[in-house]
Amino acid sequence: MKSEKISELTTSRLSVYLRCLNQLAADGERTVSSEGLAKKFHLNSAQIRKDLAYFGEFGVRGVGYYVDELRDHLTKILGLDRPHNLTIVGAGRLGTALADYYRAAQSNFAVAAMFDADPAKIGTLVGKVEVFDIKNFPEIAERYNIDVAVIAVPAEFAPAVLQQITVSGIKAIMNFAPVPLKAPENVKLKTVDLTISLEGLAYFLAQPSPQNGQRR
Amino acid sequence: MKSEKISELTTSRLSVYLRCLNQLAADGERTVSSEGLAKKFHLNSAQIRKDLAYFGEFGVRGVGYYVDELRDHLTKILGLDRPHNLTIVGAGRLGTALADYYRAAQSNFAVAAMFDADPAKIGTLVGKVEVFDIKNFPEIAERYNIDVAVIAVPAEFAPAVLQQITVSGIKAIMNFAPVPLKAPENVKLKTVDLTISLEGLAYFLAQPSPQNGQRR
DNA sequence: ATATGTGAAAACATTCACAGCT
DNA sequence: AGCTGTGAATGTTTTCACATAT
Known part of the structure; x- marks a missing residue:
């Protein structure tokens, strides 16, 4: 120890x-x-x-x-002995899929709210989770006692979203936008870049070593 | 050099x-x-x-x-000077979201086919991509010249799916199932575990250091 | 007998600092 | 003068190997 x-x-x-x-x-x-x-x-x-x-x-x-x-x-x-309230920012394809995924995975993470900027999406339900206007983030995050946020918006909007999340006092953020973000000290930011992971595979395929019998 | x-x-x-x-x-x-x-x-x-x-x-x-x-x-x-043909195995929420994501990201990865075991899904289209019966994987993979496969099925089915993919000669696989898989030598397998990434955030929140002002 | 906990060694990754080129 | 390319130094992670406990 x-x-x-x-x-x-x-x-x-x-x-x-x-x-x-x-x-x-x-x-x-x-x-x-x-x-x-x-x-x-x-x-x-x-x-x-x-x-x-x-x-x-x-x-x-x-x-x-x-x-x-x-x-x-x-x-x-791991802090899994108490519940966590999750929000997903971005109610596009990826955001809604993640919402469903995390809702289905039986875990201590409850998807409590979603956010989007598109008026057509605001007020709709994803599963049983309401989509709120990103403008009201601080208020809603407070109301639902959110402690973890997931960023699932296009790269261009991610920095602004990160800003809104951090000013609301949320300390744990998971980012799926393919852009390098810099979080303030004492905020934990994890980025998962789905494109980069794929490109790692492409690199592997481009190497001469495993070319025996490889599908092209 | x-x-x-x-x-x-x-x-x-x-x-x-x-x-x-x-x-x-x-x-x-x-x-x-x-x-x-x-x-x-x-x-x-x-x-x-x-x-x-x-x-x-x-x-x-x-x-x-x-x-x-x-x-x-x-x-x-990075081997991005030539196109890659992608398949996504698992046409559930995550699989279809990934299909849309990779289709939208303008890149050298074309989503060429999807697979599922559910008869209700087979024959349907996701975007413009057809969902095939997983039983026909080798034949379809060959036909579409697939060189990268994405596993987006529940953990329990992932090992069997991995097996089917590797016997078809595909050398690059990305796995989203939350289970440790072992690929054969000379096959590149990358796992992205969406649950584990979240749990890392929970660990951070459970630490005493940043507890000042943290939302609970 | 068996399996942990842990210093020490090895392997791996990052950063420094500067010679060398344009 | 300015910026690369790289050996050497530093830092980090993994693995070994064994004393120690049951």
Whole structure:
């Protein structure tokens, strides 16, 4: 157990471990070893032990980890022991798909509201979630106690949307707009760039090495 | 110019640079320095020079990089100088949203076909793209000359879908199912896990440090 | 016997700083 | 004078290997 700063690589692995532990619990497993976990996702067992050891000594030597206990720890560590209210800004194709996706995924994230600038969309429902005018963001975010915002608007509007979100005091933002955004200090911004991920695949295909038998 | 193995971190930055160069070209800029690029995305200029130097000496000392020339190089390096045919497996909410997203993004990725197992969806159109029966994957993939596949099915079906895709000889796969998949050697698999990204935000919110003024 | 927790080593990535070119 | 390309230095992440606990 150390008090260093935890890297993002570690925390996203914790999410993966937790998902796996939920599965193991459902399967009725009582304990699991770091080696057992490691095999499930082609990962090094020392890495798992180290990731967990940042937060405490959860294991028992000679035995492994108790599934239920570790699951509770990770749930708490990841802040998933209490609900989060999500908003999705941008009620276009991607925004509505994300709303549906997050609504369907049973999780502690409730999609509480959506926003758009298009008058035709304002007032409509996506699933059971109302689309509000982006102009009223601060008021609605307050009313619904939003703590996480997802940006799903075209790149050109993203900086302005980010601005509106941050002035409302929201500290956690996920951005799907393909543009580099700079969030204020003490606001966590994660960008997922769907285009760049694809281009990484194109690069791979362009490499000479795997060209044997490759479809062109 | 080295012949080392290029890291994925480098290649995704190349995508970012290319996007920026396209913008600069549209703005009529002739040259740009590594420092100029670096400022745009809060990045170190040495990193940019190093990333580029893996592939050649594209710059001119005392001047910088010629926008058009560097753009051409990066386009070629990333394999974006020729078209790619994309398929999306899973015509649910996420799959159709991704289809629309990639269709709209003007790029070298053409959405050529979609697949699903649900008889109600087979034969329908998403945009102008037909949904085929997943059973016919090999034949249709061949017909449309698919070289990149996107997995957008529920986690439980993802392993079987991966299997079907890889036996068809497709070498580049993007996975949105929240499950750890293992692709064969010489197949590139990228997973984007929308849930894990959110949980990283929850972890951040659960930390004591930024709790001043945070909405709960 | 078995599996954790962790220093030490190795691998990998970023940044510095400057020689060298235009 | 100005900016690249790159070795060297620094920082970060992963893996090894083993003492330590049950």
